[in-house]
Every structure is written in structure tokens, then in C-alpha cells.
Amino acid sequence: MANALSAVRDRIAAAEARFARPPGSVALLAVAKTKPASLIREAWEAGQRQFAENFVQEAVTKLDELSRLSGPGGIEWHFIGAIQSNKSRTVAERFDWVHTVDRLRIARRLSDQRPAWLPPLNICIQVNVSAETSKSGVPIPETPELASAVAELPRLRLRGLMAIPQPSSELEEQRAALRPLVETYDSLRGGGLPLDTLSMGMTGDLEAAIAEGATMVRIGTAVFGPRGESSA
Ligand SMILES: *Cc1c(COP(=O)(O)O)cnc(C)c1O
Numbered sequence: 001m002a003n004a005l006s007a008v009r010d011r012i013a014a015a016e017a018r019f020a021r022p023p024g025s026v027a028l029l030a031v032a033k034t035k036p037a038s039l040i041r042e043a044w045e046a047g048q049r050q051f052a053e054n055f056v057q058e059a060v061t062k063l064d065e066l067s068r069l070s071g072p073g074g075i076e077w078h079f080i081g082a083i084q085s086n087k088s089r090t091v092a093e094r095f096d097w098v099h100t101v102d103r104l105r106i107a108r109r110l111s112d113q114r115p116a117w118l119p120p121l122n123i124c125i126q127v128n129v130s131a132e133t134s135k136s137g138v139p140i141p142e143t144p145e146l147a148s149a150v151a152e153l154p155r156l157r158l159r160g161l162m163a164i165p166q167p168s169s170e171l172e173e174q175r176a177a178l179r180p181l182v183e184t185y186d187s188l189r190g191g192g193l194p195l196d197t198l199s200m201g202m203t204g205d206l207e208a209a210i211a212e213g214a215t216m217v218r219i220g221t222a223v224f225g226p227r228g229e230s231s232a
Contacts, residue, residue: 098123122156
């Protein structure tokens, strides 16, 4: 675990250097779906603090097991799965970030359900950059309107955009797939939204994402090893 984690940190640092990004400008989000709490604890012991989960029920079990690692200076939990309305309250109560907001109705629920004693929930809007193959994410032309509306919600803090592009094994293709997301992000910032997070890049396209300006990469396989067949 510690070795895998440090290999991923090296990959990030090498990509920052290769693509003229400032050292330390890309945060590593360790994606722990289907992996046991014991592995998260090992990663924590190796210095990792930001973790992501995709499935609410599975996540709650692990959050409970690791509750002593939460709190100020502790683990920061990111939700990166599809949000069902009937699970939004748990997400609003238990997570620090949500990367997968793609409609206003869910954003409103999360804002309404975010407990008053917690800081605002950090939000990335999921944008659909591969419309032919994917159903999740807001279409690019509708992103500015959704972003403005989410930015107004009292218990949310809009941080940026997220995307899961269609997989490709070729660097230039991977970069091209991410570019519409980057252009949308730049244009929203140009329009005055104070965004600071571009959540893009997974095990297979980490370098392309860093080349295009990712500020947070979401890495599962390279940190925790491959996931079993039965899992998503
Ligand atoms: C599983 C998952 C990842 C991590 O994918 P790897 O290829 O294992 O690095 C990143 N983002 C999302 C949204 C995921 O569901």
C-alpha cells in the first residue's frame, strides 16, 4: 500500500514537472470503492488524507469504522458516485465533498439537508464530456446555468467541475476529451465564479489530466490495486 501510494505520488510529481505545472498543485484523491477500511487506514498511515467513495451504504460502514480518523486535520471524505434522492441526506450529513452534482434538484436537497453545525458542503458539478457514451453529467451548454444556480445555494460551496471521459489509451485523445471541460471551467471563472477545482484524471489518464490542468486526480486502481469483477 505505502509503495503503491508513493508510486502514484511520483507519477503526479513527474507529470507536474513534464507539463510545467507547479509542484504540489495537483491533489491526490484516493478512490476506495470496494476496498476495506483496513486499506484506507494503511493509506492514512502513509500520509493520505483525501478519500473517495461511490456507494452510500458501503461508505457509511467504512466511515463508521474509521470515525476516529475524521474531524479537523483528519480524513476528508469525497462522494463520487451517482446520488439517489433517497440517499442524499446521508451524503449531506457524512461527506465533505460531492463531485457528482448534475441537476439542480439534487443540489437543492443537499443544501437543505446539510446540517447547520457543519461547514458548507463542497461541490463539483459533473459535466458530460462524452455524450455519445455516457448518461451522467450535465451537458456542457447547460453547465453555466446550473453552476450559477448551485453557487447561490446557502449550504453548498461550489468548488469546480468534474468529468469522467470515455476511456482511451492514447495521451492526445485523452487530452482532447478533457478540453471541453477545461474550457467550460475557464469560462465560468472568467465570468466571476470563484472556482478552484478541476476534478479529472483516473489511473488510466492521470498524465493527460495533469497536462490539461487538473487540480485533483481521482485514483483508485493505482493506489489500492484492481477491483474484483463483482464491483463497479
Ligand atoms: C472508480 C472511480 C475512479 C477511480 O478509477 P481508477 O481507474 O481505478 O483509478 C475515479 N473516479 C470515479 C468517478 C470513479 O468511479
